[in-house]
Amino acid sequence: MSSPLSHPLVRTFLSSVERRTAALPAARREELLEDLREEIAAALADAPAQNLAGGFTEGPAGGFAEHPGEHPGEHPGEHPAEGPETDGGAAVGVGEERVRRVLDWIGTPEEIAADAVAEESGSLPPEPENVGGTWLTLGLAVLPVPLCLVPGVGIPLGLVAALGALVRLWRSAPWVRREKRQATLFVLSPLVTVPVLAAALSLAFDGISAVAFVASLLMALTLPVIGAARLARSAARLRERAGQGAGR
Numbered sequence: 001m002s003s004p005l006s007h008p009l010v011r012t013f014l015s016s017v018e019r020r021t022a023a024l025p026a027a028r029r030e031e032l033l034e035d036l037r038e039e040i041a042a043a044l045a046d047a048p049a050q051n052l053a054g055g056f057t058e059g060p061a062g063g064f065a066e067h068p069g070e071h072p073g074e075h076p077g078e079h080p081a082e083g084p085e086t087d088g089g090a091a092v093g094v095g096e097e098r099v100r101r102v103l104d105w106i107g108t109p110e111e112i113a114a115d116a117v118a119e120e121s122g123s124l125p126p127e128p129e130n131v132g133g134t135w136l137t138l139g140l141a142v143l144p145v146p147l148c149l150v151p152g153v154g155i156p157l158g159l160v161a162a163l164g165a166l167v168r169l170w171r172s173a174p175w176v177r178r179e180k181r182q183a184t185l186f187v188l189s190p191l192v193t194v195p196v197l198a199a200a201l202s203l204a205f206d207g208i209s210a211v212a213f214v215a216s217l218l219m220a221l222t223l224p225v226i227g228a229a230r231l232a233r234s235a236a237r238l239r240e241r242a243g244q245g246a247g248r
Helices: 008-020 026-044 096-106 109-121 131-142 154-171 177-188 190-204 210-220 222-247
Strands: none
Touching (some): 008 026, 008 096, 008 109, 026 096, 026 109, 109 177, 131 154, 131 177, 131 222, 177 222, 190 210, 190 222, 210 222
């Protein structure tokens, strides 16, 4: 049984999207193509094989309309014979018309590429903000890990600070969407790095101690600090360019 993704129309469609998104970072482009492959495969596998020649009634998820007089129960003599191209009487091939309908439903390569490029660059250009607002956001971004050292209420306070940082980050103007996504990963990284580092230290030193826990927190602080430093440089460059433009 061949994969529906090997159909010539699907290959042409994906190649066209890949060409039109050449301006995207390689990782983002591959992520987009992988999402499209999964969506196409899911849509092509959505309906019973005997209705492959039918049309969408409500998009791929809504199934396919049956043609009058073509229901298997109405013409027993027209059942497909089992063989190399069937599986229990159901065809495994994918008709060209069905593939076209799936691709039309997903969108044209031009539309998909335009949306992806617009999303990557950010729908609105970044704008400078006051230094105090920027440093408040960056301070909240690195504060969650140190707050975890506060006895009793440290972890809840850290989560509140992380939430505040993310809210301010996504509402702030100095950074494009790509920078905001990366910063979000940096802010949330301690949720993964702290348990991993603590487990590694406990194995290395035969049990977790207070010193080992503090050490894991300090090491986990590295990524949020790096993310905050990158955002600070980006915001500073934007303010500098805005100042130069105003001075002309």
